[in-house]
Structures are given as C-alpha cells and as structure tokens.
Amino acid sequence: MSPPPIIRVDHLVKRYRKADRDAVADVSFDVAPGEFFSLLGPNGAGKTTTISILTTTLAPTGGTVTIDGHDLGTDAAGVRSSVGITFQTPSLDKNLSAEENVRLHAILYGLYPWRPSYTLMPGAYKKRLADLADVVGLGGDIFKPVRTFSGGMRRKLEVVRSLIHHPRVLFLDEPTTGLDPASRRDLWTYLLEMRQTADTTLFLTTHYLAEAEDAGRICVLSRGKIIALGTPTDVTASLLERYVLLGAADPAALRAELSAKGIAYTDDAPGSANVRVAADEGDVQPLLKSIDTPLTSVRTVLPTLEDAYLALVERDELGAREEAAGLGEAGIVLGDALGEGALVDAESREVIQ
Amino acid sequence: MNLSHELNAMAAIAYRDLMKFLRDRSRIVGTLVFPAVFILILGGTFGAAAAEGRAFDMWTFVFLGVFAQSMWQSSAMGIISLLEDRENDFSQAIFVAPLSRYTILGGKILGESLVSLAQGVVIFAFGLLIGIRMDVSQALWLIPVSILVCLYGGAFGLLLMANMKSQRGAQQIFPFLLLPQFFLGGVISPVDKLAEEGDVISLSLDFLSRISPLRYAVDLLRGVFFGGVEPSQGAVLASPAFNLAVMAVVGGIFMAIGTAMFVRQERTR
Numbered sequence: 363m364s365p366p367p368i369i370r371v372d373h374l375v376k377r378y379r380k381a382d383r384d385a386v387a388d389v390s391f392d393v394a395p396g397e398f399f400s401l402l403g404p405n406g407a408g409k410t411t412t413i414s415i416l417t418t419t420l421a422p423t424g425g426t427v428t429i430d431g432h433d434l435g436t437d438a439a440g441v442r443s444s445v446g447i448t449f450q451t452p453s454l455d456k457n458l459s460a461e462e463n464v465r466l467h468a469i470l471y472g473l474y475p476w477r478p479s480y481t482l483m484p485g486a487y488k489k490r491l492a493d494l495a496d497v498v499g500l501g502g503d504i505f506k507p508v509r510t511f512s513g514g515m516r517r518k519l520e521v522v523r524s525l526i527h528h529p530r531v532l533f534l535d536e537p538t539t540g541l542d543p544a545s546r547r548d549l550w551t552y553l554l555e556m557r558q559t560a561d562t563t564l565f566l567t568t569h570y571l572a573e574a575e576d577a578g579r580i581c582v583l584s585r586g587k588i589i590a591l592g593t594p595t596d597v598t599a600s601l602l603e604r605y606v607l608l609g610a611a612d613p614a615a616l617r618a619e620l621s622a623k624g625i626a627y628t629d630d631a632p633g634s635a636n637v638r639v640a641a642d643e644g645d646v647q648p649l650l651k652s653i654d655t656p657l658t659s660v661r662t663v664l665p666t667l668e669d670a671y672l673a674l675v676e677r678d679e680l681g682a683r684e685e686a687a688g689l690g691e692a693g694i695v696l697g698d699a700l701g702e703g704a705l706v707d708a709e710s711r712e713v714i715q
Numbered sequence: 716m717n718l719s720h721e722l723n724a725m726a727a728i729a730y731r732d733l734m735k736f737l738r739d740r741s742r743i744v745g746t747l748v749f750p751a752v753f754i755l756i757l758g759g760t761f762g763a764a765a766a767e768g769r770a771f772d773m774w775t776f777v778f779l780g781v782f783a784q785s786m787w788q789s790s791a792m793g794i795i796s797l798l799e800d801r802e803n804d805f806s807q808a809i810f811v812a813p814l815s816r817y818t819i820l821g822g823k824i825l826g827e828s829l830v831s832l833a834q835g836v837v838i839f840a841f842g843l844l845i846g847i848r849m850d851v852s853q854a855l856w857l858i859p860v861s862i863l864v865c866l867y868g869g870a871f872g873l874l875l876m877a878n879m880k881s882q883r884g885a886q887q888i889f890p891f892l893l894l895p896q897f898f899l900g901g902v903i904s905p906v907d908k909l910a911e912e913g914d915v916i917s918l919s920l921d922f923l924s925r926i927s928p929l930r931y932a933v934d935l936l937r938g939v940f941f942g943g944v945e946p947s948q949g950a951v952l953a954s955p956a957f958n959l960a961v962m963a964v965v966g967g968i969f970m971a972i973g974t975a976m977f978v979r980q981e982r983t984r
Binding site: 418421449465467469470 | 717719720723724726727728730731734735738739807808809810811812813814815983
C-alpha cells in the first residue's frame, strides 16, 4: 500500500476580486512523500497563484488543500511549520549577515530562543550553523553581510535557510531564475543530494524545462486548468511520437516509394524536401532496409519535454481560441489566448501585492 | 500556539528592524534633516510669530513639538512599511513562518518604536546642541513619554495601513493626514487661541485641532516636560493625565480596529 500523500489538492479554485474568470479552476492532484513534483505552465497559467495558496500567502476561493496532514483552511500554522519555501524573488535581508539571516529564521520557526548576538546563542545552534556553512561552502564567510555574496551563494543560502527547520516539503518557486549555468547546476546538485539524504518532498515551479526532466512527475497548467499530469516520459510520449527524418537527393522519388509501399509520412515543414516517418526504437532499421531510394540524410528525432510542453500549451490556447469563436453566443468571451494570459498575469500580480 | 516561541519571534522581528536602522548611516543622518529644518526654519518663522508676547521659551516649545512629532510620524510610517515588506526581501519569509499574525504586528510595532526612539536620541542631541536647556529629571521624564508617543504613532499607522492596499497609496495619503496636524496639532505654533467666539472658520479650525491625534502626543510631552499646565505659562493645553487618557482610548481603538482588519485581510487575501 502506498503511503498517504503529503500534499493533497482537491478541487482548488481561486478567483481574484473583480476578475471574470478563475485564475485556478478546479485543480486536483496529490504529491507522495519524498516525491519530486514539478508544476509547469506559461505566464498567467495559475502557477504562482497555486504556489501562493499552497504556501499560505493567498486564500483559496474554493476547494481544500492538506499538507502533511494539516488542513490549509483550519491549520495554516501547521502547514507553515511543515513547509520550507524558496521564493521567486530573493528573500534574504541584505542588511544582515548570512548568520543573522539564518538565526532570525530559526527563531521565527521556534527552534531556539532569541538572543541579541551569535555568541549568546546555544551550542546546538552554533554546531548546526557550522554544518550548514560547510554544506554551502561558505566557511567563515557566514558572518559577512549577504550583500557581499554572489547570486549563486545567496540562492544556496536561501535553500539552506529554508531547510533549517527540517520541513517535510520544500517549495522552490523558480529557484534558478537569474543564475548562470554553473551556479544553476551547482544548486541542483545540492538540491538532489539533499532530497536523497533528508527525504524531503520537492515541489518545483520553473521555466527551464530541462530542470523538470528530473522530476518524478510534472503537472502542466494552462488557463487555470491541468492539461497534463504524469512522468516527464509519459507526458512527452503521449503527446509527440518519435520519428525518423529522411532526406534524399531525389525527394520526389522518395515520396513516391513511401506511398507505393504504404508507409505514412509527412513533410518535415511546409515546402521542405525532407519527410518524417513515425518510428519507435525498434522500427528504425526495418524502415531503412525497406527503402531503396538513395538517402542523403537520416536522423531519428526524440521529442524533448520542452517540445511536448510547447505543443501542449499551443494546443490548449488554440482550443481556447476555437472555443471563443464557437461559443460566442453562449456569452463566453475569452479573447486572444496569449493576450489574456498576459492580462491575467498582470492582474494576479497586482492582487497579490 | 506556544507563547514563548511567539514572544521570542516578536523580539527577533523588532530587533531586526532596529539593526536595519542602526546600520544604515544615511538613514540616521536623514533622521536629523527634517526635524532640524522644521525646528530652525519653520520654528524660527511661524513659531516665533505665534509665540509673540508669550512667557515661555519659543525654541523649547518648537523643539518639544518637533521631537514628539518626529517619533510619532516615524512609528506610523514604519508600520505602513509592512505593506511593502510582504513583497520585499526578507519580510515575506516572516509572513510564511508559523507565527500568529498578532505576533508579526506586535514585533513590527515594537521594532518601529525602537527605531523611532533611536531617532529621538539623535533629535534630542540636536536639541542640546542648539541650546535647549533642561535639568536631568526633565530629560529622564522624556524617556517614558517618548515610548508612549511611539506606540501611539504606531497605532495610527496600523489603522492607516489596514485601510490601504499598497505602500504607494499609503505614502500618497500620509502627507494629507500629517501636514494639517503639523499646524493643527500645535507642533510648531501654539493652538490655544484658535477659537474665536462666533467665527465659523476659527471654530472649525479649533474643532479640527481637537480631533488631530498628534495634538495629544505633543501636548503630553510638553506637559510632562514643563510639569503641568500652570508652570508652563501657556505652552501646555491640557493636563498630562487628560492627554494620557485620550491617547490610551484613541490609541487603543486605533490599534484594536487596525489589528482586527489586518488579521481579517490576511485570512481572506
């Protein structure tokens, strides 16, 4: 029997005041303990709204959320003590040293009593701090002002800080935005290590699809609804097929031969000489063997999560546009899907502020 | 809810506010600019004209007024910064910590009051520098009164904050609420002779003066400094006991309404 989910989202709805549609419309999903779960979606899809609700900074309009057994509506404090959050915008106090930032956090979470200076803090705190400083490779710099840290160091310090109270779930809201590739990789190495040792559940939102490829499951939101939920491989496979891209010196002959042999193909792009033939792993060699027309190029194409994601979102927005055109008489005016997305994004930001 | 955890968190939030101020040298210097301008320029013109033919020392009158007003205003503005804090730097982390919303407010009021008191020390030193004379007991009495003035300013800020959606909105409206009180509250010129029998304008000014929250804080500070209405020779409007009672009631109401509104908004935002 699988353990009960650590996050349970049930028919979650959020409509901002004065908005004419739901920013989050009836979203339900579960996250298992220790899982690496990633929430994806274009700007305005409801990602930030969802994560704000889950992290208790925004009240839902409807539905229930339970995190680590605490109901969000009745026990927000319970939820707060069970989760750690790395915010989208840097949340360190630049006026304080790294140590002071960590100390303040530890006191706010009730781990230690307040003392006006580091020297007066209990030994247990000092030990934990030293361990943490080692983990992020700060050493003695832990007593320096955060202002002097690089972007990558700050992000790491934030992650370390959000873990100091041993949260069951760590929310990472676009944690690598603004980091260079080396810092990004460094942070992820640390996060994945930490996940293994502490068995912390990771809940990630990101715009870097490559980061989500490592997730156990991904959930794609568009216009407030879930449009895909599953492992990255499943989501990719369910949407896009692998294909072989064939090029020949005589494209017409290749097309004629494929038609004659009953092999379905499509043009790679309108007007392109190359053709695509759907083929799973085992199909490639038999396919090539069956073709007599001399080929000049052969490439097997495995769609990435990013391809699948873009296709998903495009399909959903196209659907919305058709819906708007077809259901105009029903009084549903959704407008241009892209424009609307931008509008909702601006709106949600305004309301959150 | 664990009381010791909440109190420790309150102390930590307050201490952070104070540290932030003490490490910001430009802000400490800035603290002095406005009061100095008010005391020297406004006090030297308006105040001097208004104090014509009075027995008390005009410089002391203006200094005490600006001293009280600065701390009151600083506390109020500090509380309003909570609006901005929610989205900014570290403070959004405070809002997601497992703390009672009352603790966050309490820590913020305490912290901003400490900052205002620190500013008060700077203004006090400036006062000594420009030759304000006082004995030790007068100086010591300023301490408890300053604390009350800060808390009272915090209550005013809290009510304003709970009614505003954004920091920008609050900052735009604040001068409209503050500037009239500068004159009506008697910060730089006496307001005891505002009302003239039968003159509608002067009677309404007198009425507005009486509903200016700042008036009572300024008058309490002067009242305690001069040792009551009688010895002040016209510088003080009402007895410290009366001013204290008004501040307790008004401040208490502001704080209760502001806190209730803030906590309710937090729950439904």
